[in-house]
Amino acid sequence: MMRALHSLRQLARNQRGAVMIETAIVAPVLILMSLGAFQVSEIVARQTELQEAAAQAASIAMAAPPDTADKRAVLKDVIVAQTGLDSSQVTVTQKFRCGTASSFVNSASSCVGVKVANFVLIQLDDTYNPVWTQFGVGSALLFNVDRYVLVNQT
Numbered sequence: 001m002m003r004a005l006h007s008l009r010q011l012a013r014n015q016r017g018a019v020m021i022e023t024a025i026v027a028p029v030l031i032l033m034s035l036g037a038f039q040v041s042e043i044v045a046r047q048t049e050l051q052e053a054a055a056q057a058a059s060i061a062m063a064a065p066p067d068t069a070d071k072r073a074v075l076k077d078v079i080v081a082q083t084g085l086d087s088s089q090v091t092v093t094q095k096f097r098c099g100t101a102s103s104f105v106n107s108a109s110s111c112v113g114v115k116v117a118n119f120v121l122i123q124l125d126d127t128y129n130p131v132w133t134q135f136g137v138g139s140a141l142l143f144n145v146d147r148y149v150l151v152n153q154t
Contacts, residue, residue: 039130047143050124053083054147057092061120065151066092072120079124089126095119095148104148116154122147 057079066072072092079090095104099114108116124145132138 050145053079054122054145057122058147058149061149091123093121095121118152120149
């Protein structure tokens with residue numbers, strides 16, 4: 001019995017290989033954390049890119065109001081070129097607000113006897129698939145950026 005206890009004490013004091021075992025335990029965790037941090041930075045960068053594209057489109061819309069379908073199509077093409085989105089992921093539509101109403105309508109003729117505010121609605125939709133979805137963890141992330149831009153009021 002004493003001999004077994006003595007062997008156990010010697011084994012507990014032996015430090016050879018401890019660094020290898022600690023590295024084997026810690027390294028995979030650090031690698032996964034690094035991968036996660038990289039993916040989160042990709043997500044934040046894409047959201048920022050979409051927000052900046054919407055802001056630039058809003059600036060263009062205020063400078064040159066897209067009051068015709070052709071002008072809205074040009075604005076859409078600018079957004080598509082800047083973001084790399086497919087044209088089906090970008091919409092530029094005209095909306096109106098009657099007087100002090102909080103809701104938007106699709107036609108100015110709905111506003112009778114009140115001031116009409118002319119807006120352009122810029123919508124950007126994108127999907128991002130993080131690496132971890134390949135391992136069955138989580139799902140794709142959907143980005144939706146909606147920007148209403150007041151272009152004039154009559």
